Amino acid sequence: MDLSFTRKLSRLFGCFFTPLTCKCCLALVTIALFFRAIFLHSFSGYGVIKSNNLRLILSPSVHLESHEGIRGDKFLEVPQIVWGLNNQKIAFARACLTARMLNRTLLMPSLSGSLFYKEIDLLHPISFDQVFQYERFNSLCNRFVRLGRYSDLGNQTGKYDLRKGSGRKWTVERDLEQLKQSSRGPIDKYQVISIAGKNPFLWHDHWPIKDYARVFECLVLVDEIAKEADKVVSKIRRIGRKLRSKTNFGAEGSSLSHAPYVAIYMRVEIDWMIHCKKLKQRSRISQICSSKQEIMKRVGNIVGLESTAIVYLAVADSLLNDSSILDGWKGGLVPFEKKKLVVDGIYKKHPYLIQSAIDYEVCSRADTFVGNSFSTFSSLIVLERTQRVIRMGITS
Secondary structure, rough: OOOOHHHHHHHHHHHHHHHOOOHHHHHHHHHHHOOOOOOOOOOOOOOEEEEEOOOOOOOOOOOOOOOOOOOOOOOEEEEOOOHHHHHHHHHHHHHHHHHOOOOOOEEEEEOOOOOOOOOOOOOOOOOOOOOOOHHHHHOOOOOOEEEEEEEHOOOOOOOEEEEEEOEEEEEEHHHHHHHHHHHHHHHOOOEEEEEEOOOOOHOOOOHHHHHHHHHOOOEOOOOOHHHHHHHHHHHHHHHHHHHHHHOOOOOHHHHOOOOOOEEEEOOOOHHHHHHHHHHHHHHHHOOOOOOOOHHHHHHHOOOOOOEEEEEEEEHHHOOOOOOOOOOOOOOEEEEOHHHHHOOOHHOOOOHHHHHHHHHHHHHOOOOEEEEEEEOOOHHHHHHHHHHHHHHOOOOO
């Protein structure tokens, strides 16, 4: 895991996941921005965020110069991007920002459909434009970063292989200096700079959160995946309307039409428990691995939930080692996972990456989202929802 980026997210968003009401969020964000250095150690893992009570102030970029437009005749090539969906999004954004620093177009990288990363034959490469809209990305990120296709290449000046260093001696400063040297002089004359070695997620990080957020805003799912998410959200809201109609006999039709739902990124799978226990040992932070009971208790204490609330549990069923995930919830909370919703068939026909993209979209659209601040999935959803609120002009 990229600790530098994770710490940035934790410092910015850790407050949203603590068991505090959303009325405290604005004050906590302000405090967090002043006490970034100690923020990671100050809060427990799980908590709540609603979509109408946020304000975020992002620091200016200190490394990137403004370009009138990214060059379309010079390119950057990066290794295949691997691991989970949101780690891949971070890696992709880092590759984009690296290309921006070099004033080059990023050649469209391959993503990985599988969660496996050590077994090369199991990576299942997926083209970027099978998941996200290529033309839409370039339109939204115009003059900031740019994607190109391999068909755009000519054969005028060949390719330069740039190998990033590794190990403790390869510091952030040395990495940055290498990039600066590659942006000028004889190296810059090559049509393609190809970075060899590690997955971009493991590269040194030189950019503020706001630059990552700018790239993430340009990532729009292809229609086929967005429509799959539509089906899941529609099913959740349809069940919610039925339950509300049974418990609100005197309510008018308009009050039942919206049927809000809560989405919980339920990190209780076996792979997460192994990972977070190792992270706990390395970081000496005690409150990372929340049990199912702890999560249920905190969700039950959320202020302002409907008397009957539909709860969607976003969980990787294939990795789940607990069949009782639907049991023990507080009265009024009606939990559903994929099988109970009868939408598991939608997920099963897709590779892991697409399944995660659907779940991400379902959680992003929820009226209330509960996640773990040590999870990139949760942190990126909070970042996206916060950016959405800012664009709407809602600050309180």
